[in-house]
Amino acid sequence: GSGDLVIAGVTAATEEADSGIYMCAADNGISTAKDYSIVFKDIGASACGRIFEDCGGTLGAVCSATCPAGCVTSAGNTVAVKGYIHYTLDSSICLAAVHTGVIDDSQGGQVLWQVQPGANVSITAGQANGVTSLSDPQQGIVAGILDPTAPYPVL
Numbered sequence: 001g002s003g004d005l006v007i008a009g010v011t012a013a014t015e016e017a018d019s020g021i022y023m024c025a026a027d028n029g030i031s032t033a034k035d036y037s038i039v040f041k042d043i044g045a046s047a048c049g050r051i052f053e054d055c056g057g058t059l060g061a062v063c064s065a066t067c068p069a070g071c072v073t074s075a076g077n078t079v080a081v082k083g084y085i086h087y088t089l090d091s092s093i094c095l096a097a098v099h100t101g102v103i104d105d106s107q108g109g110q111v112l113w114q115v116q117p118g119a120n121v122s123i124t125a126g127q128a129n130g131v132t133s134l135s136d137p138q139q140g141i142v143a144g145i146l147d148p149t150a151p152y153p154v155l
Contacts, residue, residue: 007022007037007039010039015039015040015041016041016055016056016058016061017058017061018039019039019040019041019060019061019062019063020038020039020060020061020062020114021036021037021038021062021114021146022036022037022038022039023035023036024036038062038112038146038148039062040062040063040064040112041055041056041061041062041063041064042063042064042065043055043063043064043065044065044066045065045066045068046065046066046067046068046093046094047068048067048068048070048071048074048079048092048094048095049078049079049092050065050079050092050093050094051079051089051090051091051092051093052087052088052089052090052091052093052096052113052115052143053089053090054093055113055115056115057089057115057141058115059115059116059117059141060114060115060116061114061115062112062113062114062115062146063112063113063114063115064110064111064112064113065093065094065110065111066108066109066110066111067093067094067097067098067103067108067109067110067111068094068108069105069106069107069108070105070106070108071092071094071095071098071105071108072095072098072105072129072130072131073105079091079092079095080092080133080134081095081096081099081131081132081133081134082123082125082133082134082135082136083096083123083124083133083135083136083142084099084100084124084125084126084128084133085100085144085145086116086118086121086122086123086142086143086144086145087113087123087133087142087143087145088123088136088139088142088143089115089139089141089142089143091133091143093111093113093143094108094111095131096111096113096131096133096143096145097109097111097145098129098130098131099126099128099129099131099133100128100129100145101128101129102145102146102147105129105130111145112145112146112148113143113144113145113146114143114144114146115141115142115143115144116141116142116143116144117140117141117142118138118139118140118141118142119138119140121138121139121142122138123135123136123137123138123139123142
């Protein structure tokens with residue numbers, strides 16, 4: 001079966017508190033269906049050096065930004081990237097998205113992330129897609145990049 005999961009009543013005043021990944025699973029004895037909706041706070045167009053923390057640090061909150069093309073080679077971007085898939089909140093949103101592979105640096109695009117607990121997350125260094133990330137000590141909270149095209153969006 002199929003259906004739509006609709007989230008209503010989110011306003012600008014409640015968007016951070018209401019944001020998140022909403023899951024629905026149904027079974028009527030004949031068939032089953034699963035769906036999810038992502039409610040996010042959109043911070044709009046982002047400069048290459050904008051950091052995850054600019055969207056706030058409420059655990060579970062989901063945020064979105066639209067990155068320009070060319071951040072990897074931008075001479076003005078001096079913000080580091082720390083981690084892989086899970087990043088420190090002081091990391092560049094756009095470079096982290098390119099590093100993870102959810103956007104292509106030649107095109108830019110929308111990136112979604114969720115503020116998640118960091119106690120059991122390793123902030124590791126690595127090279128991917130032209131971006132070198134740094135490692136960092138364990139963090140209390142991290143930004144986890146989401147892939148809304150996946151069956152479950154959390155990478």
